[in-house]
Amino acid sequence: MLVIPRKQAVESPSSSDEEPIRSEAVSRPDASRLVGRLGASLRSRFGDSVEASVDRGSIRLEGEAPSYDDKVSAGWLAARYGFKGVVNDIRAPGEADERLEPRGAADSSLDGSYYDVAIVGGGVIGAAIARELTRWDLSILLLEKESDVAAHTSSRNDGMIHDGFAAKPGSKKAAYNVRGNRLWEPLCRELGLDFKRPGSLVLFRTAAAAALYPAMAARARRNGVDGWEFWSRARVAAEEPNVTADQRGAFFLPSAGVLSPYRATVALAENAAMNGARVALGACVLGMELDGGSITALRTNKGSVRAGVVVNAAGNWADVVAGMAGDRFFSLHQRRGTDMILDAETASAQRHILGMPRLLQLHSKTKGGGLVLTVEGNVLVGPTATESPGREDYATKPEELDRLTRHLRLNTALSMAQGITYFSGVRPCTYEEDFIVERSERVTNLVHAAGIQSPGLASAPAIAQDVAAMVVEAAGRFRRVAPRAGWRAGRAAPPEPRRLGIEARDALIAGNPAYGRVVCRCEEVSEGEIVDAIRSIVPATDLDAIKRRTRAGMGRCHGGFCTPRVMELVARETGLPAWAVTKKGPGSELCVGPTKAGPRRSRGDAAARGDASGGAS
Amino acid sequence: MIRRLETDVVVLGAGPAGLAAACSAMEAGARVVVVEREERTGGILKQCIHDGFGLLRYGRQLSGPEYALRDADRFGSLGGRAMLEAFVTSASRLEAGGFELACVDRGGAFLLRSAALVLATGCRERTDRQVFVHGDRPAGVFTAGLAQYMINVQGLLPGRRAVILGSGDIGLIMARRMTLEGMEVIGAYEAKPEPSGLSRNLRQCLDDYGIPLALSSTVTAVHGGRRVEGVTTARVDGAMRPIPGTERDLSCDTLVLSVGLIPENELAKSLGVPLDPRTRGPRVDQNMHTLVDGVFACGNAVHVNDLADYVSESGERAGSSAAAYALAGPGSPSRVRRLSPLSAGPGCLYVVPQLLDLAALADVARADDVCLYFRSSSTMASGAVARLAAGDAPGAGGATLLERRYRALRPPEMERIKAPAGSLAVGPARPAEPGPGASLIVEPIEPEDR
Ligand SMILES: Cc1cc2nc3c(=O)[nH]c(=O)nc-3n(C[C@H](O)[C@H](O)[C@H](O)COP(=O)(O)OP(=O)(O)OC[C@H]3O[C@@H](n4cnc5c(N)ncnc54)[C@H](O)[C@@H]3O)c2cc1C
């Protein structure tokens, strides 16, 4: 009964990229005919174990599949029938029962409050929407269940601002990607973030592949990509001296850029907060109350919040959040990606982003991965793409790393031994393999920004503009919405002494000696920067949050030396005992308590300095 | 205005190596500035509250802090001052000779110039990602040194039930320390077929507490998303690959890694100092002088020692040589070196120094005993001979310059040979030409040979 072999199911081009069986919206009389055809098709693959039905305009799949890949294949198949969405309730082995769990203890800090707009999810999408909405005189609440923004997919990606070539022509992905690509550079300038545009080289493996150039140019033109060029083999070799000899020229896309995805998310959230939005961390939306087709309140672990308009930007939980409003017209499946970061010494090894997709992959769901550059310059290898259940399962696997090694062949100066770390992220994907950016058809005051898989980061500013417009329109039903007076586009980025010249650094330290005490030796991060992060308007109170903002602990010793010092600074600033400091919020405490002898005086404590064994200061 | 300081010798790092170097340089008459990043001197010894330090140097067992206190007292009595909580941000060589370091401390940024530089920056620990432990990144994964700092310096208990990966000394010491603090230590897992810690530590830290050590075994995965909930262990084959079917899940909340130390040499690299790929520290001559004139190195920044006493010994040598170099001044004939390679021959994992300065060996005024530090590349349980042979081709078997016999040699146990300068007269008589050098060959003695 299982027709598609496991491997192929994962690596084959997505069914949604194949010709759709029906492309316009399905009309009522069509529906039963189409669902009959889908049923027959599913039966031929899965026997009687999978059933399809139409549920309020979407296809609903139920039953059991022999594997998660089969479940996903069934969803892709259903997506070709042109319904509103695919709700895939097929059960597959290996899927755990996943529930939204608030972190830490409940409180009532939000209870009884009202906001014109409540945004669920503090990833790059929710943060960008929050910031965009602060242009209007609306009261805004951003709810994030973790102890920091950017705790999930928005910190577990390649940081690439794609050119828009790879997205399927005509898709929302293509349109938002190209628009987002143009918006990020000025946005980064406003927010004090680094942005680089190294451009991307899609290498041809064979002369036959090079013959595809006209087709590629046609696709780039259709997508509205900002520039493309054919580079000969010699030109590629001249511009990238370490490139593999195994190339036959390249398709060059100059608009591809890179930035730090977590810093960008933090900056967006901070700027939103500066402009009056409330960012509630550790606040998990657990349910909703509805009245006459509208959401009236959000049930959270911090009490009940009334909201005028609700935005669903919940990443890998967006289908669950939609379900809370009775609007579950799609399901998400999870596509995991693994990346490896190479040592900073690779910063000079290549100048452009390099990829060599297999021919088929030009049409597939992912861009096949490659050698990306971080905004700091070091090489990032990846990502992989594997369908795998687990909305927040970030466990890395050896076979994923093995898959990455093939990319290293593209650059002869790189080796796996230069790896300093590796990580996984999970893409929230619909079965249509496209974004959902729209006002709910069933709930009057709900806007979805869901299924934001790659290139979601690249698309974020454009998605935010459209969602903001939808929210303003929806809010217009209950109040007059005017632009906010005194809106500030800019954010003064906190100082980074290591990037200053000696005179400027000296002056900075004269103003605040804490900028002169280096806490993280590998990345040269000072106490002052860590304290800035802890005291930020969107405060970082755990080690991972501080690492995302300051890079402390990100270097070659992986926090071996600075962890205790950062713990002590968090303890000092927040009043927590040092052992209660967490890695990533409640449940991830670094220690279980004091030792028998009890905790020692903090090293930051002036009285502790200069005594005991040192003596020589 | 940026502060500017000038001195003869700058010592980077105030651990046992750096303080010994500073003291010996001061005793040799040089002006010395010590730059230390932390708020106190003593380096890693501050967190090593167990004893086992000082037997060679002071003839008695001291704890790490006691050992460090002796260094600090000597340093203080010589009038030494360390710049504490000071950090070197970059280092450069000056056209005219000497070095300039850009530093920061709470007082601001400053520039420090000197004729000679001693790198005593110690080492760091290898991490989980470098030994390919898979899984998410929950709290509860600590390097042994980090757990040591938390328990001994901060007074914090890192967990309740721990598994140790690796059998390095710090991990062994922490197995005992955690047990004494009431934690349950389930066992230590070592991928190699032999333990990498000292026999003394295996006995006193594992055996005495009934903590099992599994050899040819490793931890392949960590479970848990927020705090460690368990690990998967597996046996490994000869190529250290996990053997399918041997996996076992253990429940624990802490994974402590003791999988090796790496000399810290970022500043050395930025100064263009060539490193030895085997030790991952600078290549040095018998005076701890690197291949960059004026840059000296000592302690665990050069190679990972197993006794602090040897660390101090190398510091003494580096400090006095740096002082002599600085005080001799530019153009002095005593600054001219004639370097000849000393290589690790068959059976030898590495040898320090990697170079011999024949000019210094030939100069009666300066010639001093030479300390050779080495490790065997495999366990030689029934005895071994270390032979220093002229000629650096492996197995060349040139004339034997000196020979030492051992009852047993194991790679974790570093050995030291003190050789009279005269015994090392190798290389050509003509100056400025590298000689054929010498190599250290280590051969096992079969039981019947003894
Ligand atoms: C390996 C990998 C590489 C990628 N590379 C790129 C790339 O180079 N370029 C690119 O453009 N895109 C890339 N992407 C895609 C990109 O990362 C995502 O599209 C983007 O981060 C999605 O952002 P988000 O805000 O929708 O989701 P998230 O960042 O996951 O944010 C959603 C947030 O909602 C919160 N939340 C969920 N439910 C609730 C609730 N009930 N109450 C409160 N809070 C809730 C979650 O805690 C989470 O923080 C990559 C993805 C992966 C996995």
Ligand SMILES: Cc1cc2nc3c(=O)[nH]c(=O)nc-3n(C[C@H](O)[C@H](O)[C@H](O)COP(=O)(O)OP(=O)(O)OC[C@H]3O[C@@H](n4cnc5c(N)ncnc54)[C@H](O)[C@@H]3O)c2cc1C
């Ligand atoms: C985490 C850890 C735990 C250890 N535990 C033990 C143990 O239990 N028992 C044992 O015998 N050995 C232990 N060791 C080995 C230890 O390195 C040696 O015993 C001994 O301390 C080495 O002396 P050292 O002077 O070479 O280096 P260290 O003692 O490490 O001293 C180096 C000093 O240099 C400073 N420094 C480094 N770079 C700079 C810079 N750029 N600017 C300014 N200052 C700098 C450091 O802050 C440090 O104070 C441990 C090592 C590590 C890394």
